[in-house]
């Protein structure tokens with residue numbers, strides 16, 4: 001069935017790969033958004049003829065309006081623009097490929113407007129998984145995972161025949177610092193953190209992979225998507241990123257989804273589900289892979305995973321606090337204002353500071369996010 005897409009974060013890693021696979025599927029683009037990269041957004045708009053283009057940044061939006069003045073494309077800015085793209089009447093599916101908690105409001109608005117969601121933006125579920133999943137259930141819309149691990153689980157789940165999952169096994173590459181001790185992590189640089197061994201991704205998620213917070217965020221994402229407690233989600237380091245994740249049944253049988261590390265397949269499957277169509281991604285050759293390796297995660301050197309387990313156990317506003325603190329700390333690290341090893345430390349300190357809210361409203365989530373970011377800044381500023 002033809003899809004009518006709004007792509008939020010069209011100029012990023014997931015956004016551009018989404019546009020790359022459009023030629024393999026039956027789809028037309030209704031809306032495209034960026035933060036500031038209006039040069040690329042203009043090129044995309046001229047090729048794809050959307051009805052709406054959004055630059056979150058006001059100044060960028062003004063320049064984009066001038067650049068697209070010879071077209072009949074509407075240009076908007078800010079959160080109003082993101083929400084307009086996510087709820088456009090001509091769109092049926094929203095690809096949420098913005099980075100960070102900024103994706104929450106447009107995703108909720110899209111669900112409320114009855115749109116299916118191809119969800120890359122994991123921060124949305126980490127912050128407000130309860131609210132988003134409940135809204136999706138009420139509206140009867142699909143939340144189709146794009147994140148490679150969650151897509152792998154989703155693909156395995158198609159073979160469940162109604163049997164419940166007993167366990168999820170999330171694979172983690174281990175990132176660029178696999179094998180390093182906590183002591184050695186004190187001297188790593190931004191440049192080293194941004195060299196992921198297997199995946200080419202945006203700077204924020206690449207940093208999360210290096211701290212292994214990415215796997216913690218994915219644990220919370222899996223908990224909401226597949227309705228399992230965190231104890232039923234195991235993390236295993238698999239250096240080659242060929243097995244994208246696994247599920248286990250009551251009888252101990254384990255199913256896995258494999259493929260070369262390339263996001264275009266999970267993106268495409270989210271947009272063609274339940275159908276499968278030929279994909280541009282190179283085929284897997286196990287003989288070429290040769291061997292696959294597995295290790296237990298190192299919780300001492302990479303404490304972020306356990307912080308996420310704590311947030312997953314507590315639920316409430318704990319995910320929003322974990323995520324807000326992490327986004328703030330990663331932002332400081334990426335602007336060379338914080339050493340790498342302090343990212344999880346600041347998240348841990350922030351989790352202790354912000355009061356727990358058991359059954360948070362959307363306002364509580366937004367407040368917790370703001371307070372967590374302020375706590376990080378004040379912890380750093382206080383030194």
Ligand SMILES: NC(=O)C1=CN([C@@H]2O[C@H](COP(=O)(O)OP(=O)(O)OC[C@H]3O[C@@H](n4cnc5c(N)ncnc54)[C@H](OP(=O)(O)O)[C@@H]3O)[C@@H](O)[C@H]2O)C=CC1
Pocket residue numbers: 008009010011012013014015033034035036037038056096097098099100102120121122123146147148199200201202203204205263
């Ligand atoms: N990249 C990957 O392979 C994977 C990514 N994900 C998830 O997908 C999401 C996107 O990741 P990725 O594509 O790597 O990120 P990128 O940084 O590459 O792209 C992010 C996109 O969001 C836009 N953006 C950034 N900040 C804002 C803002 N404040 N308001 C509106 N738009 C904004 C960017 O615009 P601009 O170009 O102007 O910066 C860009 O279009 C993340 O949640 C990530 O965790 C999940 C699995 C794999």
Ligand SMILES: CC(=O)[C@@H](O)[C@H](O)COP(=O)(O)O
Pocket residue numbers: 147148149171172173174175199208209210214215263
């Ligand atoms: C491609 C993708 O889904 C990323 O989330 C990836 O999994 C990151 O790699 P890590 O396993 O190193 O976190």
Ligand SMILES: [Mn+2]
Pocket residue numbers: 147148149218
């Ligand atoms: Mn992932």
